[in-house]
Amino acid sequence: MSKLVGSIAEAVQFAGVKDGMTISFHHHLRSGDFVLNMVMDEIAKMGIKDLTINASSIHPGHAPLAKHVKSGVVTCVETNYMSIEVGQAVSEGYMKKPMIFRTHGGRPSSLAEGKSHIDVAFIAAPTSDPMGNFTGKIGKSACGSLGYAFEDAYYADKVVVITDNLVPYPLTDFSVPENYVDYVVEVDAIGDPQGIVASTTKMTKDPVSLRIAELAAKAIDASGLLKDGFSFQTGAGGASLACAAYVRDIMKERGIKGSYALGGITGYIVDMYREGLFEAIQDVQCFDLKAVESLRDDPGHFEISSTQYASPTAKSSAASSLDAVVLGATQIDTEFNVNVHTDSRGYIIGGSGGHTDVAEEAKLTVIVAPVSRARMPVVVDKVLTVSTPGKDVDVLVTQYGIAVNPARQDLIERFTQAKLPVKTMQELKEIADKLNGVPAEIKVNKNKIVAEVLDRLDQPLDVIYAVE
Amino acid sequence: MRRTMMFLPGNNPNMIINGGILGADSIILDLEDAVAPDQKDAARELVKNALESVDFGGCEVIVRINALDTPYWEDDLEAVIPLKPDMIMPTKVSGAEYCKTLSAKMDEIEERCGIPVGKTKLIPLLETAIGIENAFTIATSTPRMEALYLGAEDLTADLRCKRTKEGNEILYARGRLVTAARAAGIEAYDTPFTDVEDLEGLARDAAFVKGLGYTGKAVISPRHVETVNRIFSPTIAEIEHAKAVFHAIEEAKAQGKGAISLNGKMVDAPIVMRARLVLENAKAMGMEVEEI
Amino acid sequence: MIIQHPAVCGTLESSDVMITVSPGDGEICIDLDSTVDMYYHDQIIKVMKELLALEGISSAKIKAVDHGALDCTIKARLKTALVRSSKEV
Numbered sequence: 001m002s003k004l005v006g007s008i009a010e011a012v013q014f015a016g017v018k019d020g021m022t023i024s025f026h027h028h029l030r031s032g033d034f035v036l037n038m039v040m041d042e043i044a045k046m047g048i049k050d051l052t053i054n055a056s057s058i059h060p061g062h063a064p065l066a067k068h069v070k071s072g073v074v075t076c077v078e079t080n081y082m083s084i085e086v087g088q089a090v091s092e093g094y095m096k097k098p099m100i101f102r103t104h105g106g107r108p109s110s111l112a113e114g115k116s117h118i119d120v121a122f123i124a125a126p127t128s129d130p131m132g133n134f135t136g137k138i139g140k141s142a143c144g145s146l147g148y149a150f151e152d153a154y155y156a157d158k159v160v161v162i163t164d165n166l167v168p169y170p171l172t173d174f175s176v177p178e179n180y181v182d183y184v185v186e187v188d189a190i191g192d193p194q195g196i197v198a199s200t201t202k203m204t205k206d207p208v209s210l211r212i213a214e215l216a217a218k219a220i221d222a223s224g225l226l227k228d229g230f231s232f233q234t235g236a237g238g239a240s241l242a243c244a245a246y247v248r249d250i251m252k253e254r255g256i257k258g259s260y261a262l263g264g265i266t267g268y269i270v271d272m273y274r275e276g277l278f279e280a281i282q283d284v285q286c287f288d289l290k291a292v293e294s295l296r297d298d299p300g301h302f303e304i305s306s307t308q309y310a311s312p313t314a315k316s317s318a319a320s321s322l323d324a325v326v327l328g329a330t331q332i333d334t335e336f337n338v339n340v341h342t343d344s345r346g347y348i349i350g351g352s353g354g355h356t357d358v359a360e361e362a363k364l365t366v367i368v369a370p371v372s373r374a375r376m377p378v379v380v381d382k383v384l385t386v387s388t389p390g391k392d393v394d395v396l397v398t399q400y401g402i403a404v405n406p407a408r409q410d411l412i413e414r415f416t417q418a419k420l421p422v423k424t425m426q427e428l429k430e431i432a433d434k435l436n437g438v439p440a441e442i443k444v445n446k447n448k449i450v451a452e453v454l455d456r457l458d459q460p461l462d463v464i465y466a467v468e
Numbered sequence: 469m470r471r472t473m474m475f476l477p478g479n480n481p482n483m484i485i486n487g488g489i490l491g492a493d494s495i496i497l498d499l500e501d502a503v504a505p506d507q508k509d510a511a512r513e514l515v516k517n518a519l520e521s522v523d524f525g526g527c528e529v530i531v532r533i534n535a536l537d538t539p540y541w542e543d544d545l546e547a548v549i550p551l552k553p554d555m556i557m558p559t560k561v562s563g564a565e566y567c568k569t570l571s572a573k574m575d576e577i578e579e580r581c582g583i584p585v586g587k588t589k590l591i592p593l594l595e596t597a598i599g600i601e602n603a604f605t606i607a608t609s610t611p612r613m614e615a616l617y618l619g620a621e622d623l624t625a626d627l628r629c630k631r632t633k634e635g636n637e638i639l640y641a642r643g644r645l646v647t648a649a650r651a652a653g654i655e656a657y658d659t660p661f662t663d664v665e666d667l668e669g670l671a672r673d674a675a676f677v678k679g680l681g682y683t684g685k686a687v688i689s690p691r692h693v694e695t696v697n698r699i700f701s702p703t704i705a706e707i708e709h710a711k712a713v714f715h716a717i718e719e720a721k722a723q724g725k726g727a728i729s730l731n732g733k734m735v736d737a738p739i740v741m742r743a744r745l746v747l748e749n750a751k752a753m754g755m756e757v758e759e760i
Numbered sequence: 761m762i763i764q765h766p767a768v769c770g771t772l773e774s775s776d777v778m779i780t781v782s783p784g785d786g787e788i789c790i791d792l793d794s795t796v797d798m799y800y801h802d803q804i805i806k807v808m809k810e811l812l813a814l815e816g817i818s819s820a821k822i823k824a825v826d827h828g829a830l831d832c833t834i835k836a837r838l839k840t841a842l843v844r845s846s847k848e849v
Binding site: 481513514516517518521522 | 770832839843
Binding site for chain 1: 774798827
């Protein structure tokens, strides 16, 4: 038996891709990914149309997807995150059906429960054998963890593995085994290594982000959770990553031995693990080269699927044991609702990713954001899009102080005792208005819905309207 | 409360508008080295407008101006003094004459603008060999003097030596400057620690100059603020000791004793003064201290 | 103040505005390109017009590329550009 096929076009044909079907991709090659673009170009050439793309994320490198949306090859996208390059076309109303936003934990849950379905999965694999045992840990396009690809393999009707490093059978250290795979295609390159992982993740030098990060670390400390056995997740950007640096200082100073770090992993988290600050790293995605190397070499650093990461219908998940998480926000309102989907003009610029999942699960959810970014309001009366409901957000840390969700009186007491600058959301908004002037009200055109935002259990949470 | 002075480039709106939230006790809006010669006019105008409308959250505001041998210093003063910054930091200050020339110009502007003459204080930057040698005459040259500030980068170039982390090459200058400042009854600020990443080195350096008698230290990175603030804040032990000094005084008064002793040691005037300073600083930092 | 020739002040950095001033055709003509246009368009125009009136300028072409500058920054950049444009070359 041979699963090897000669080209992507053949794979598309053998897998039986037809008008109206749903095909899937993962986003571990991030902006360096060639696979989604290569497959879609072949499909367009073959004249197949009206497809739904179910991808864990859509990145700037997927900009060519916009043309397939405009031509009707793609009429719907289901994803957890979409950057502005494709988001603009969707926001401007070019896609036939409203797109669907899920969360990183909601997507695998939806597939497992049969609420969404994949006809054909196209899985970029940095290394595979001819029978489809594959991994992301090695190969010239190594990306480390393939956490978001597991469920595509488990639940799709047909599975096509696309690799640029075909190794002899059997590949022993695989992520997904051959029994899920129908076809294997070898190509010259599945991605551009420059765009797949950053060589290093650099700490921000922005003084405001540093200030916010420092205050956030103090808040985590004052919460009482920062002690032996501490589990922690933080994003890779700006103030979130900088907060890890300040948490690290506190842990080192007091000799605290944490349990595990979770999420998208950076070299910074790897350093903390190697310094003995965490016993383990549960890795659903690697953000830089150091994380990829560590996943290969460090015994306590291991790959987890997106189900194990944060599925709300799994029997348990790594997120459900999490102490503290530090997350960003494009906007946050007086009810603590967070928007990470749309910018201030209403354009789609992102998505929840794991934001909504870990915010609900963690004991302490800290949002780090300035009250405004270069005059753009961040603390607002009402967010444009609800990505994460306010009930799951405990604390907002800004450069001017910390707002605590009124539901968490215990935290207000602890922070006051620790002499942290506690403010109300209203006070923070007034500070922003005093600094920037009162912003004009934005009119949203509610004529056309371009996206539905689903919560972790596939229930409607909000909708996004077309931009004029 | 003065522990940290944070430099902010005078032509960078993003840094300036956020000056008040970085945790520094004082901020320095810099019109000198941080601004290219062809942008001096733009920076001056920006700093002027910022002084007019930005809320620096209670930080002391210092403007660093260009040196007397440049064509800029008078325009700098004309632009900022009417907006009442707390202090002016003149650069490459060489001696008393320099300060007198500067102060006379400040007199003129203050008078014209209806500001009490002498209100705007001075914190001269001593960064040349001649400046260090003239530290005491500089410190006593005008009543505007509030503090002396040591600038090690230019100084080591002038001394023709290498600037090192250990700082042995500026040991004499550090001693000379703090002695001159204290002799004149004013404060002393130390040069910034320039390795942004090395927080342990920063802590060592700051603790060393605190030991020499310095009031505080300039910083060039927001990451350094917390460490310098911590080191120049009174420690719990210092505060406890200061409180004990005042309790001993009260007890002695109550018992009608003339001589006061604490733990077998005489409590004399310098000890009382130091205790008072410690408690004042602790209070300024928001620590809970009973009224003294 | 009389605008003699085109002059620029400011940068394209975040929280800054780059303002180009040129001689006008008898009226004030402002071309504003701002990242916060939907929130602060009227306010930005108002701040610039007030300063122009204060300087006694009734004819000028102004191009402003704004990345979220506060009013004080807009005023400072416009003022410097005006002074630069009125200086003899």
